[in-house]
Amino acid sequence: MDTDRQADKPSRTAVWALTPNGALLGRRILARTPGAVLFLSKRIDPGHTDDPSIVCFHRLSTEMKHRFRDFSHHVFIFSTGIAVRLIAPLLDSKTTDPAVVVIDDRANHAVSLISGHLGGANELAEQIGNITGARPVITTATDINQLPSIDMIAKEAGLFIETPQNIKRINMAFLTGSRICLHDPMGLITPFLPAQYYTIAAPGTDDREAVFCSYTAHPVPRETFVLRPIVLSVGIGCNRNTPVEVIKDFLEQTFKANHLSLNSIKHFGTSDVKRDEKGLLALSDEMRIPLHFYTRDQLNGVQGILTPSKMAQKHLGVKSVCEAAALLTTEKKDTHTPSFYQPGGELILPKQKNKDVTISVAI
16 A cells, blocks of 8 residues: 555745846745745855745755755756756655756746646746746646646546556547546546546456546556545544554455455544554554544434444443444534534445454445
8 A cells, every 4th residue: 555645745835046047036936935945055145144935055965855855846946957867866756756847047948847747847837937937848748738637637636546657558548539448436537537538437348548436446457547536434443552553454454355445545533532542643643544533422423323332332431433433534523513413424334343453434
């Protein structure tokens, strides 16, 4: 499982300049970009400034190595050659790399260099062009041919990209005018994709490229572009001091046995007596999935419990932890949750248990 979750980072822009003209241009961008930070070489600015949004550095490569992942967007006011050599060792994946735009210090061109779609570099190039008058240079084939791109569709629909290596296969099908096979039972992709680009069919139906969009985990050809809607809520109960490894192992076993994707988990839920349960807190942190806690009244107020628990009733005073928490979490309320109400979700997996852990899943 890819535990990165492709979670959105807070939108933060770093602007980098090496020349006097670049510094002037950088200050213009800084003034029009809320929350941005301008990095200036000490060769052009000795650092005598009280402005916290301006940082002076000695060595570009060293500073970039430490700062590259701290920002969601980078604007380089220097040559593309320097940019390519500088960031090549720092790149990881098109699903997680920050957006990079390169602009010359005369503001002639703003080039979308890295993460044009998912990272937002194409949009950033347009924004920098609006600020500076530079001409945005966008080279992604689907954009310049005014075609849909499957990675942007996934981003707009809020889907987890499980097989990013296959993005190019789907976009190439669009470029060559070939219909794809689309499995989209929840109708999450079709609102963004005109009907002439797809046929509703299962992957492997024929030799066409295929997109599989579902929280169910069934075997598909390895060339399939797999997308996961993040729609599952997992209720968890556990014995005190159960290690995170035990909880996670049972979670993985349960999802595998029931053909569910871990990448579709949106929330964890449990009893508020578990607020200090180290294994559950570690699981939430490790998988980057929020963990919500519910009171006894909230848990007891849930209807539709399929597997009441005598042990939970005896020790916690509740008829259910994992099933109730799973249902509660499908309709997470920030404040003033009624003590008795029917959540909007549906229990798709009743309580599963081993000697230490109970798990239930709702959608």
